[in-house]
Amino acid sequence: xxxxxxxxxxxxxxxxxxxxxxxxxxxxxxxxxxxxxxxxxxxxxxxxxxxxxxxxxxxxxxxxxxxxxxxxxxxxxxxxxxxxxxxxxxxxxxxxx
Amino acid sequence: xxxxxxxxxxxxxxxxxxxxxxxxxxxxxxxxxxxxxxxxxxxxxxxxxxxxxxxxxxxxxxxxxxxxxxxxxxxxxxxxxxxxxxxxxxxxxxxxxxxxxxxxxxxxxxxxxxxxxxxxxxxxxxxxxxxxxxxxx
Numbered sequence: 001x002x003x004x005x006x007x008x009x010x011x012x013x014x015x016x017x018x019x020x021x022x023x024x025x026x027x028x029x030x031x032x033x034x035x036x037x038x039x040x041x042x043x044x045x046x047x048x049x050x051x052x053x054x055x056x057x058x059x060x061x062x063x064x065x066x067x068x069x070x071x072x073x074x075x076x077x078x079x080x081x082x083x084x085x086x087x088x089x090x091x092x093x094x095x096x097x
Numbered sequence: 098x099x100x101x102x103x104x105x106x107x108x109x110x111x112x113x114x115x116x117x118x119x120x121x122x123x124x125x126x127x128x129x130x131x132x133x134x135x136x137x138x139x140x141x142x143x144x145x146x147x148x149x150x151x152x153x154x155x156x157x158x159x160x161x162x163x164x165x166x167x168x169x170x171x172x173x174x175x176x177x178x179x180x181x182x183x184x185x186x187x188x189x190x191x192x193x194x195x196x197x198x199x200x201x202x203x204x205x206x207x208x209x210x211x212x213x214x215x216x217x218x219x220x221x222x223x224x225x226x227x228x229x230x231x232x233x234x
Contacts, residue, residue, distance in 0.1 A: 049124030
């Protein structure tokens with residue numbers, strides 16, 4: 001499987017991992033900004049655009065990853081249903097049973 | 098096959114992007130205030146947007162989980178029904194003299210455990226039914 005096919009099949013996991021990494025980076029940058037100034041009025045913007053954005057991005061990333069897991073389960077159910085279909089269909093000829 | 102639930106995916110995407118944009122704008126707006134007192138409103142806006150984002154994620158995951166659980170439950174019901182039918186057919190066949198079983202509407206006689214009748218509706222075999230070449234009843 002080439003990279004393009006893999007990316008199109010696993011786009012939600014890629015999105016999830018990317019959002020979690022971005023969120024962690026945002027929190028780290030926010031922390032550095034807050035640590036760099038002693039004034040609360042200068043720290044609050046870093047808290048908002050660092051910590052709050054980071055937490056929101058991590059939430060979006062985890063949701064995307066869990067959604068991918070549920071989609072995989074859905075595909076497994078598709079495969080099981082596909083395997084069950086021949087058992088339920090009436091046999092066409094005596095040679096099969 | 099039942100389709101993967103896609104309804105609401107666009108709304109989730111729009112909602113998440115809006116929440117992120119609101120938080121970023123609140124951060125920029127708070128940076129323009131000189132005092133921490135005037136920034137309180139923007140902190141509240143940012144936290145509210147983050148909470149709405151989290152709620153949207155939760156609703157989306159709950160929707161997917163409910164759909165998957167419902168489908169799994171339907172499949173278990175189907176499998177349970179099939180197992181009961183096969184077991185009842187085999188028991189009936191054994192009870193009537195052990196002549197074996199046959200798939201309803203067909204002419205070959207099988208052992209109840211023959212893989213060729215596994216998962217199919219079976220009835221007690223008639224005396225004139227030809228034996229299966231696979232399981233040799």
